[in-house]
Amino acid sequence: xxxxxxxxxxxxxxxxxxxxxxxxxxxxxxxxxxxxxxxxxxxxxxxxxxxxxxxxxxxxxxxxxxxxxxxxxxxxxxxxxxxxxxxxxxxxxxxxxxxxxxxxxxxxxxxxxxxxxxxxxxxxxxxxxxxxxxxxxxxxxxxxxxxxxxxxxxxxxxxxxxxxxxxxxxxxxxxxxxxxxxxxxxxxxxxxxxxxxxxxxxxxxxxxxxxxxxxxxxxxxxxxxxxxxxxxxxxxxxxxxxxxxxxxxxxxxxxxxxxxxxxxxxxxxxxxxxxxxxxxxxxxxxxxxxxxxxxxxxxxxxxxxxxxxxxxxxxxxxxxxxxxxxxxxxxxxxxxxxxxxxxxxxxxxxxxxxxxxxxxxxxxxxxxxxxxxxxxxxxxxxxxxxxxxxxxxxxxxxxxxxxxxxxxxxxxxxxxx
Amino acid sequence: xxxxxxxxxxxxxxxxxxxxxxxxxxxxxxxxxxxxxxxxxxxxxxxxxxxxxxxxxxxxxxxxxxxxxxxxxxxxxxxxxxxxxxxxxxxxxxxxxxxxxxxxxxxxxxxxxxxxxxxxxxxxxxxxxxxxxxxxxxxxxxxxxxxxxxxxxxxxxxxxxxxxxxxxxxxxxxxxxxxxxxxxxxxxxxxxxxxxxxxxxxxxxxxxxxxxxxxxxxxxxxxxxxxxxxxxxxxxxxxxxxxxxxxxxxxxxxxxxx
Ligand SMILES: Nc1ncnc2c1ncn2[C@@H]1O[C@H](COP(=O)(O)OP(=O)(O)O)[C@@H](O)[C@H]1O
Ligand SMILES: [Mg+2]
Numbered sequence: 272x273x274x275x276x277x278x279x280x281x282x283x284x285x286x287x288x289x290x291x292x293x294x295x296x297x298x299x300x301x302x303x304x305x306x307x308x309x310x311x312x313x314x315x316x317x318x319x320x321x322x323x324x325x326x327x328x329x330x331x332x333x334x335x336x337x338x339x340x341x342x343x344x345x346x347x348x349x350x351x352x353x354x355x356x357x358x359x360x361x362x363x364x365x366x367x368x369x370x371x372x373x374x375x376x377x378x379x380x381x382x383x384x385x386x387x388x389x390x391x392x393x394x395x396x397x398x399x400x401x402x403x404x405x406x407x408x409x410x411x412x413x414x415x416x417x418x419x420x421x422x423x424x425x426x427x428x429x430x431x432x433x434x435x436x437x438x439x440x441x442x443x444x445x446x447x448x449x450x451x452x453x454x455x456x457x458x459x460x461x462x463x464x465x466x467x468x469x470x471x472x473x474x475x476x477x478x479x480x481x482x483x484x485x486x487x488x489x490x491x492x493x494x495x496x497x498x499x500x501x502x503x504x505x506x507x508x509x510x511x512x513x514x515x516x517x518x519x520x521x522x523x524x525x526x527x528x529x530x531x532x533x534x535x536x537x538x539x540x541x542x543x544x545x546x547x548x549x550x551x552x553x554x555x556x557x558x559x560x561x562x563x564x565x566x567x568x569x570x571x572x573x574x575x576x577x578x579x580x581x582x583x584x585x586x587x588x589x590x591x592x593x594x595x596x597x598x599x600x601x602x603x604x605x606x607x608x609x610x611x612x613x614x615x616x617x618x619x620x621x622x623x624x625x626x627x628x629x630x631x632x633x634x635x636x637x638x639x640x641x642x643x644x645x646x647x648x649x650x651x652x653x654x655x656x657x658x659x660x661x662x663x664x665x666x667x668x669x670x671x672x673x674x675x676x677x678x679x680x681x682x683x684x685x686x687x688x
Numbered sequence: 689x690x691x692x693x694x695x696x697x698x699x700x701x702x703x704x705x706x707x708x709x710x711x712x713x714x715x716x717x718x719x720x721x722x723x724x725x726x727x728x729x730x731x732x733x734x735x736x737x738x739x740x741x742x743x744x745x746x747x748x749x750x751x752x753x754x755x756x757x758x759x760x761x762x763x764x765x766x767x768x769x770x771x772x773x774x775x776x777x778x779x780x781x782x783x784x785x786x787x788x789x790x791x792x793x794x795x796x797x798x799x800x801x802x803x804x805x806x807x808x809x810x811x812x813x814x815x816x817x818x819x820x821x822x823x824x825x826x827x828x829x830x831x832x833x834x835x836x837x838x839x840x841x842x843x844x845x846x847x848x849x850x851x852x853x854x855x856x857x858x859x860x861x862x863x864x865x866x867x868x869x870x871x872x873x874x875x876x877x878x879x880x881x882x883x884x885x886x887x888x889x890x891x892x893x894x895x896x897x898x899x900x901x902x903x904x905x906x907x908x909x910x911x912x913x914x915x916x917x918x919x920x921x922x923x924x925x926x927x928x929x930x931x932x933x934x935x936x937x938x939x940x941x942x943x944x945x946x
Contacts, residue, residue, distance in 0.1 A: 272803055272804060273796070273799035273800060273803060273804070276799075277787070280787035280788065281787060283787075284786070284787045587783065588785050588786075588787070590783075591783045591785065592785075592796070592800070593768065594742075594744055594771065594777050594783075595771070595772060595777070595796055595797045595800055595845075596768045596769060596770075596771045596772025596773075596797060596800045596801070597768060597800050598765045598768055598769075599764060599765060599768075600765075601800070681744050681745075682739055682744055682745050685739075685744070685779060685783070686735070
């Protein structure tokens with residue numbers, strides 16, 4: 272194609288000019304790539320530290336708690352509405368079936384049924400309010416990573432054997448082997464202990480964990496799933512299923528999809544549960560995109576002005592080509608191709624520079640052990656997108672010069688020798 | 689059979705507020721294989737006329753016909769295709785593209801026609817360069833060639849699509865006399881060999897005297913249009929040559945015809 276040949280020759284002939292703008296584009300695109308990968312890595316790290324060791328989707332029964340509260344045989348339940356103990360009133364009975372169904376989803380890394388509720392632990396004179404979580408410990412470990420964060424005792428729970436958080440252990444001065452009294456706050460919302468002997472019992476502390484969060488460490492108590500079920504009178508039911516995904520950022524989408532398949536269940540993702548984190552992430556993303564958009568705009572303006580100059584410089588050639596029979600579209604294309612080529616060459620160069628910038632950044636900010644500040648992934652898609660966008664932007668930027676070139680008057684050019 | 693190229697009542701007016709009436713009611717016809725010249729003073733409208741003949745410019749009024757087809761009704765792109773296939777151009781300032789080699793420059797009209805080069809056209813381009821005597825330098829950039837060589841490459845370029853008409857605007861105006869003689873001889877040979885119609889704008893009466901037909905234009909009007917064969921050698925000498933000699937010696941501004 273002559274048009275490609277002409278575009279290439281025009282670029283090559285304008286050596287320093289072409290090189291100059293290509294380097295300019297490269298710098299712009301390298302900033303774009305650097306920023307993009309950095310922000311993505313940063314956000315991933317932030318999300319991982321925040322929700323990495325917690326469920327990404329929590330599945331509960333949608334059944335209206337009020338209905339179960341309005342049990343005509345039991346007035347006490349009605350009283351408890353204001354007590355806010357709704358969770359124990361929403362049994363999730365077909366969880367085993369749902370868990371089996373979800374089991375073969377590749378997106379999921381862990382599924383853990385939970386039978387939980389509020390309660391109290393008392394030891395001697397002291398009573399502390401807690402959250403008793405009945406779990407299959409191995410499954411829960413897939414989400415909370417308890418085994419690695421057990422600081423004392425054994426990785427065991429049972430119907431009367433519990434793991435407690437370090438905050439709780441310190442407050443009640445517990446060590447593995449100690450006996451405690453655990454009562455479920457259920458039904459009457461009232462006093463723990465002797466008032467409701469049927470839902471209180473003696474438990475032994477088997478281990479102490481530190482899950483990194485003050486709130487969790489000072490309130491969570493793991494017991495076995497059966498323990499939780501009987502403590503909160505759930506029979507075979509649970510209160511929720513907790514899911515963890517391989518890719519945190521797919522949680523919301525997966526939750527919405529599953530909601531369509533299982534409309535009777537409520538699927539809530541970490542995004543819904545952490546609106547503050549989410550808005551922090553999105554405002555970070557937006558500011559990064561704004562910077563990237565302006566960088567791209569600067570790149571496009573650079574290409575546009577260089578090509579505008581080139582149209583002036585090549586006006587004689589354009590006039591001659593028109594005399595020799597090039598179409599107006601052909602003239603335009605010569606400059607559109609130049610714009611696209613500048614974008615392409617510049618962005619390939621920019622991707623390489625961006626890669627070096629990232630490498631440099633993480634090499635120089637690494638700690639003594641050589642661990643980077645936070646892990647990043649060189650997603651090839653970022654580079655491919657940057658190159659594609661820069662190429663298109665280059666072509667778009669060439670539109671005005673290309674139009675001007677197409678409109679050049681042959682006679683004027685030929686006459687003025 | 690219609691004329692190869694004809695102008696009917698052509699007027700060309702430049703400007704809106706201050707109007708310059710450059711061509712006034714021009715009627716002209718050209719036949720196949722004619723070797724003709726257009727002469728006249730500087731500013732008389734020769735280039736304007738040639739550009740309209742070559743469909744590079746549009747008349748203010750009047751019609752341009754090529755083989756019976758009215759070119760004034762065609763749009764720019766249709767005209768471009770027409771020019772590419774029917775016309776060859778040789779300009780005073782050679783106008784080769786400096787980004788391309790001599791051979792590539794010759795091939796450009798063909799590339800514009802076909803997108804890419806056919807092998808037989810590459811062979812033809814090389815033959816043409818041989819013919820105009822620039823074949824040893826065909827891979828040189830056009831900027832590395834002398835003025836005469838560049839103009840001869842431009843002639844080869846004008847021939848590559850085997851056009852029926854070649855329009856030349858002062859083709860030797862920028863050349864030394866030796867190169868000018870070569871270029872003139874070349875154009876004549878091509879005319880005889882390929883039966884290509886030549887319309888050569890010149891104010892060099894030596895060249896005009898060698899043409900089959902002379903059209904003289906003054907103030908935008910045709911004042912003479914005659915075949916040189918009709919006149920005696922003496923008449924042609926008196927009409928064309930002396931003035932050139934005298935003008936060269938600065939004795940007269942320009943010949944006053946009629
Ligand atoms: N674009 C234009 N605008 C106004 N006047 C023009 C333009 N082009 C040419 N002219 C005028 O038209 C006349 C003829 O010009 P031209 O055809 O170039 O003459 P020649 O080639 O015989 O020297 C000149 O007087 C010139 O000033
Ligand atoms: Mg002229």
